[in-house]
Amino acid sequence: MAEHESCIGGSDDWYTPRDMLDAIGLTFDLDPCSPGAGHWVPARQIYTKADDGLAQPWRGLVFMNPPFGGRNGHVPWLERFFDHRNGIAVVRAYTSSEWFHETVAPRAEALLFPKGKTQFIPSDEVRERLEREAAAKGKVWRNAPGHGVVLIGMGDTAINSLRNSGLGLFIDRRENLTEAA
Template sequence: MNVSFEKSINTTIEWLTPPDLVKKLGDFDLDPCTPVNPPFVHAKTNFNINDDGLQKQWFGRVYMNPPYGKGMEKWMEKLKIHGNGIALIFARTETKCFFNHIWNDAHAVLFVKGRIKFYNTDGEQKGTPGAPSILIAYGKENADLLEQAHIEGKFIRLK
């Protein structure tokens, strides 16, 4: 039996969201997962690894592209509890994280058509990851904004 798994050549936990994509979602008050020396920012206030965004108090409308890999579920849980924001993660809908924090708690999801071309911390596009992406909205207003964002894909309202 021949089994093939898609894997990105540039494996890293820092996949920076294209600024144009985030601008379509509106203005954000906080990004708790910003790189230490970001080439661009997505929110008025930005926490990096040195700030330990998981331990900080979140406020306002949050945009979050959490660190990929182990520990991502903690970030999704915190956004779920905060209840006001949009997250971008891999569309791995069968995972424990999806069942614990998204399917029954998010207000809407948008499965992004195609693969997003992410950026590296130098501000250069680095290509596409080895999995499709999904935007997840917590809060009715964020669901409405996600639906109206004109991002190609399949929008599904969950609440």
């Protein structure tokens, strides 16, 4: 288990790798859960923890890498994302979990499983803490990728960019979804 899997609830600040965003190749209208202005997710508008992105209106094409917020804390974010129906979300590919089957499977219009494990980027604060903790044990902290992720696409713009990203296994599910469009 990688460091960022064991610190659920300890920190939300593991960021989307730039090469994944480059492969997606979109500029988003909104990042509803951002560390702040100047972060590298290409978004015209952001909400931070101080704004509470879940309590705000969402407009346009969204990129969402939700905060963990404790056990299943990402589920309300996923529900909001599916209600919004326009954008890309990235979450862990925990395909055996209840939330994957109850929240993602019935509603995701497209899924992309990137090849390889995704190395999320810790904030400076998280990295410094992990380096200190490792040093106290006589070790050197390295950012080892810990798990696979899934990108979820909603709406034509998001789905077309995932299809063309070359990141991995792309599945367009629109013809097979049972939920009313």
